Amino acid sequence: MSDASILVLNAGSSSIKFNLFEGARPTVAGQISGLGARPHITAHHLEGDFRVENRDLDAREGASHESALATFLALLDEFSHDTHVDAIGHRVVHGGPAFSDPMVIDDALLTTLAAFNPLAPLHQPHNLSGIEAARAAFPDALQVACFDTAFHRSHPWVNDTFALPRSFYAEGVRRYGFHGLSYEYICAHLREDHPDHYAGRLIVAHLGNGSSICAIRDGASIASTMGFTALDGLPMGTRCGQLDPGVVLYLMSEKGLSADAISDLLYKDSGLKGLSGLTQDMRDLLASDSPDAAGAIDYYVHRVKREVGAMAAALGGVDTIVFTGGIGEHAAEIRRRICDDLGWLGADLDPEANAASAQEFSRAGSRVCLMRLVTNEEEMIRRHTARLLAR
Numbered sequence: 001m002s003d004a005s006i007l008v009l010n011a012g013s014s015s016i017k018f019n020l021f022e023g024a025r026p027t028v029a030g031q032i033s034g035l036g037a038r039p040h041i042t043a044h045h046l047e048g049d050f051r052v053e054n055r056d057l058d059a060r061e062g063a064s065h066e067s068a069l070a071t072f073l074a075l076l077d078e079f080s081h082d083t084h085v086d087a088i089g090h091r092v093v094h095g096g097p098a099f100s101d102p103m104v105i106d107d108a109l110l111t112t113l114a115a116f117n118p119l120a121p122l123h124q125p126h127n128l129s130g131i132e133a134a135r136a137a138f139p140d141a142l143q144v145a146c147f148d149t150a151f152h153r154s155h156p157w158v159n160d161t162f163a164l165p166r167s168f169y170a171e172g173v174r175r176y177g178f179h180g181l182s183y184e185y186i187c188a189h190l191r192e193d194h195p196d197h198y199a200g201r202l203i204v205a206h207l208g209n210g211s212s213i214c215a216i217r218d219g220a221s222i223a224s225t226m227g228f229t230a231l232d233g234l235p236m237g238t239r240c241g242q243l244d245p246g247v248v249l250y251l252m253s254e255k256g257l258s259a260d261a262i263s264d265l266l267y268k269d270s271g272l273k274g275l276s277g278l279t280q281d282m283r284d285l286l287a288s289d290s291p292d293a294a295g296a297i298d299y300y301v302h303r304v305k306r307e308v309g310a311m312a313a314a315l316g317g318v319d320t321i322v323f324t325g326g327i328g329e330h331a332a333e334i335r336r337r338i339c340d341d342l343g344w345l346g347a348d349l350d351p352e353a354n355a356a357s358a359q360e361f362s363r364a365g366s367r368v369c370l371m372r373l374v375t376n377e378e379e380m381i382r383r384h385t386a387r388l389l390a391r
């Protein structure tokens with residue numbers, strides 16, 4: 001079924017990206033961004049003249065991932081009446097220890113995946129309600145779950161465990177890692193178009209509203225900054241990143257905070273938003289003259305540099321560093337500030353190439369190659385879905 005019609009839904013923490021493909025050809029592409037802040041929709045038919053450009057969603061449409069998804073499905077109907085869909089590929093953030101490959105969705109799988117809702121509260125419930133909505137809208141289509149965690153199942157044990165009593169590892173308290181579809185896409189792209197950078201020691205920094213870094217050797221993930229949940233590692237739009245677990249004990253025992261209150265604090269009110277007191281959006285922080293906005297950016301840049309160093313240590317050095325994700329792809333100033341301090345690793349940034357968003361932005365002669373690549377989780381989901389559809 002090489003000309004099958006495949007719909008891809010990618011629900012992130014601040015966005016829903018959607019793509020309709022005929023075979024490998026994208027025909028409709030769109031994105032609802034700014035969920036939780038300034039929700040707006042952009043969508044276009046790639047072969048017609050139907051487009052919606054940055055339309056703000058009203059309070060009802062933009063209230064939640066669910067209402068935003070309903071807005072998209074209504075729009076899809078306007079774009080192409082009676083859209084035929086053979087299969088729908090879904091990004092599902094948490095696949096737990098068992099799934100190292102995409103899976104065809106049935107009721108039993110949904111029950112298994114719902115058990116991971118508490119481990120990814122900003123994503124998993126939205127991923128699963130997206131699946132329910134898609135099943136209702138397209139009851140005859142094959143539904144496929146593609147997991148963010150699957151790419152990282154190759155981690156050696158020392159990068160997969162916490163130093164807790166062994167029984168916790170057995171029951172699934174592990175460092176899962178996330179953004180795996182993005183890392184897998186970057187690796188596939190490098191293998192095809194830049195095989196020299198695919199082979200060897202690669203660090204990919206996926207810097208978006210959710211941010212993580214992955215250490216990859218010869219195409220296999222060996223370590224990631226994210227852990228049991230998508231809270232660990234780098235600070236993010238609204239998530240705290242690495243935190244001494246003693247802080248959580250203090251919040252419980254001394255401040256009397258409930259588990260729900262701590263969860264809201266760490267997932268929704270921390271990170272760039274918490275530090276700046278202003279916004280989770282890197283564009284707005286860069287444009288702000290508030291000292292707290294500057295402090296939030298300083299902390300973000302500092303933690304990315306530290307974690308690049310940690311990933312390099314896990315790999316025993318690094319040959320190529322790739323920046324991707326909304327911030328990694330578009331914020332040249334953030335890339336510059338990170339790379340300016342990576343000279344000790346052998347990275348020599350070319351400021352003009354970086355400002356021009358060139359694909360390679362290290363100077364000729366830099367021991368480490370610096371690259372900016374546009375990730376495409378949706379294309380990765382399409383490939384996985386097409387493969388399962390063809391079986």
Ligand SMILES: Nc1ncnc2c1ncn2[C@@H]1O[C@H](COP(=O)(O)OP(=O)(O)O)[C@@H](O)[C@H]1O
Pocket residue numbers: 012013014015207208209210237280281282283284286325326327330331
């Ligand atoms: N031109 C830009 N300059 C700086 N930051 C940007 C730019 N474009 C997007 N971003 C940032 O990228 C982040 C969103 O990244 P993205 O990967 O799309 O999010 P998600 O994690 O929801 O998939 C936001 O913080 C946004 O401010």
Ligand SMILES: CC(=O)OP(=O)(O)O
Pocket residue numbers: 011012013014093123148178179208209210211230
């Ligand atoms: C896992 C995660 O943080 O995803 P996103 O960046 O899409 O929010």
Ligand SMILES: [Mg+2]
Pocket residue numbers: 012013208209210
């Ligand atoms: Mg994302």
